[in-house]
Amino acid sequence: MIIAIELKKKQVFTYKRSRYSCNFRADFAINIFSIIMEFDIIIVGGGIVGLATALKILEAEPTTKLLILEKESQLAAHQTGNNSGVIHSGLYYKPGSLKAINCRKGYDQLLAFCDAQQIDYExxxxxxxxxxxxxxxxxxxxxxxxxxxxxxxxxxxxxxxxxxxxxxxxxxxxxxxxxxGIIDYKEVCLKYADVITEKGGLIHLNEKVVDVKEHNGQCIIKSDKHEYRSKLFVNCAGLYSDKIARMTQPEVDLxxxxxxxxxxxxxxxxxxxxxxxxxxxxxxxxxxxxxxxxxxxxxxxxxxxxxxxxxxxxxxxxxxxxxxxxxxxxxxxxxxxxxxxxxxxxxxxxxxxxxxxxxxxxxxxxxxxxxxxxxxxxxxxxxxxxxNKDGSLVDDFQIFETDRVVNVCNAPSPAATASLAIGETIANKALNKLKAKAL
Missing domain, CATH: 3.30.9.10 (D-Amino Acid Oxidase, subunit A, domain 2)
Known part of the structure; x- marks a missing residue:
């Protein structure tokens, strides 16, 4: 449940680690008697794919009540924050594959975003x-x-x-x-987060998702701190995406x-x-x-x-x-x-x-x-x-779905370069599901 508290001023939360800090800004309407932990969409994973997905959802539907849950004390703590910082061109990928399509499309979107937000790249x-x-x-x-x-x-x-x-x-x-080219993807993530919170999205750090269930037309998401409900759940958990996916799709065998x-x-x-x-x-x-x-x-x-x-x-x-x-x-x-x-x-x-x-x-x-x-x-x-069980290493992006869940179970390089294109693909899937349920 979101705590609705009526305050006129803007709240600023700062999370720091190493030389990075991220300011998450959100306006709160606070009413201490109104405690609601219900959202339209909850995303697990504060890496570049999860953040890009949230950004694209809020760009398409600004009124979406959205929450990102991240188990670490900072964003981009794993794959995104420990890569070589290369902007990939799309050279290596099989023509027509999701990798190739999203890399080329995401490349253009990434550069446009960096230009607009004054993020250094070369x-x-x-x-x-x-x-x-x-x-x-x-x-x-x-x-x-x-x-x-x-x-x-x-x-x-x-x-x-x-x-x-x-x-x-x-x-x-x-x-x-x-x-x-070359870039600092952690800086990109922090800017994604700034834009997300400016658009009204929430980001909770230090919350590990431990269970996800679909029940009575809702998703029930339990973290190690709270229980949430949402109309839709998006799994961008990276290193743990298979474990999260099997909470709602036990048949996922990769x-x-x-x-x-x-x-x-x-x-x-x-x-x-x-x-x-x-x-x-x-x-x-x-x-x-x-x-x-x-x-x-x-x-x-x-x-x-x-x-x-x-x-x-x-x-x-x-x-x-x-x-x-x-x-x-x-x-x-x-x-x-x-x-x-x-x-x-x-x-x-x-x-x-x-x-x-x-x-x-x-x-x-x-x-x-x-x-x-x-x-x-x-x-x-x-x-x-x-x-896969047959011993094949999954080369392309892999997404599994139910009526109310989108599981992103393989988003390898060039996921950082392609993040906004991948995020747009996932956002469209999520929003189409919401619209279908509203009919």
């Missing part, structure tokens, strides 16, 4: 490098895919032309992609497998080795892009990530083990099939996780001048990778 471009001759056909396939996805201004580069973009790179050929991506940073003295972004030609059989170099919007250069199984959904460090979650992963038939298929690659990634020398060797394929002493331990992020 379209610096990137090169994708074939380091060996046998990668050149894959590189050309990637170029054709980019053309099919509407990218303009790309260039096929010879070995000599690569040096014009990145003088220290090693490669036999490459692609220049001008649309790629599982989120957490993969940790670990980064190094180039020392300040060696950051000049990289002008912008340097990527390898990706392995088409593996859902990760391989180690690469990324200049950051706030300065410095990241090198990585690798991709190793995390021993828990929030195990950001090698020694962190959530035994219950690890046993869930290992007992899942789909994961065992994935492990049997990719065990060699997985062992190589794990070895690089514990061996700085091996990590350096992988980076030297792109940038031979990088030495082990040039690398400083950086951060880590965890990717929520959905896996």
């Amino acid at each position: 379209l610096c471009g990137k090169i994708v490098v074939a380091t060996e001759e046998n990668q050149v056909p894959l590189m050309h396939n990637l170029y054709e895919r980019g053309l099919q996805n509407g990218l303009e201004g790309m260039k096929i580069l010879s070995a000599d032309e690569l040096k014009e973009y990145e003088p220290n790179v090693n490669g036999v050929a490459g692609i220049f992609v001008p649309q790629t 599982k989120i497998i957490p993969f940790r991506g670990e980064y190094y940073k180039l020392s300040e003295e060696k950051s000049a080795l990289v002008k912008n972004l340097i990527y390898p030609v990706p392995d088409p059989n593996f859902p990760f892009l391989g180690v690469h170099f990324t200049r950051m919007i706030r300065g410095g250069v990241e090198a990585g990530p690798n991709a190793v199984l995390a021993f828990g959904r929030e195990s950001y460090k090698k020694h962190q083990i959530n035994m219950g979650e690890l046993l869930e992963i290992l007992s899942f038939k789909g994961f065992r099939k994935v492990a049997s298929k990719f065990w060699k690659m997985g062992m190589g990634e794990m070895y690089r996780s514990f061996s700085k020398s091996a990590f350096t060797t992988a980076l030297q394929a792109l940038l031979p001048a990088v030495k082990q002493d040039d690398l400083v331990v950086g951060g880590a992020g965890i990717r929520a990778q959905a896996c």
Whole structure:
């Protein structure tokens, strides 16, 4: 129930962590005798997809009574706040897929939003490098895919032309992609939150959803602090989206497998080795892009990530083990099939996780001048990778629905770039359901 209290002035709540703070502003009509915890739509998840969905709902229907529940003490605490800050162009994705469509559409919306809200970003471009001759056909396939996805201004580069973009790179050929950029997605999220609260939406931090039920034409959402009711529930819980989904759709049989991506940073003295972004030609059989170099919007250069199984959904460090979650992963038939298929690659990634020398060797394929002493331990992020029972890793966005629930169960990269387009898709689904129920 919302506490309706009659106050004329605007309330400001500030949540701080690290160097980030977020002001949530809301006008309250307070009446201490009126306590109502009922909403039109409740969204779980304060990452970039949940926030973008809320923003799009309120843009389309400003009178919607909307609440976001986030279990952490800050927004964008997991996938969104621990990624490399790249604005993706749409180069990699299968033409016609939700990834491709939403990336291109979301790219334009993101830049327009940042321009309107004065958020810093830079379209610096990137090169994708074939380091060996046998990668050149894959590189050309990637170029054709980019053309099919509407990218303009790309260039096929010879070995000599690569040096014009990145003088220290090693490669036999490459692609220049001008649309790629860099940004701070946490700053984007905080601005989304500002706009949401200005439009009357509410955001509750430190509230973990523990149960969701559909009952008598309503959704009953229990957190570890309160019980709420809503006409519609939207699950954007990221790393826990499968668990939340099974509260209302027990038949959902995919599982989120957490993969940790670990980064190094180039020392300040060696950051000049990289002008912008340097990527390898990706392995088409593996859902990760391989180690690469990324200049950051706030300065410095990241090198990585690798991709190793995390021993828990929030195990950001090698020694962190959530035994219950690890046993869930290992007992899942789909994961065992994935492990049997990719065990060699997985062992190589794990070895690089514990061996700085091996990590350096992988980076030297792109940038031979990088030495082990040039690398400083950086951060880590965890990717929520959905896996089916048959052992297939879900590559595209995945949404499951009931009459009153929308479960977003796979929103991998480029979800941050595509957030406003994905949010618009989810918002349309949610609002259409509300309208149907009102008829």
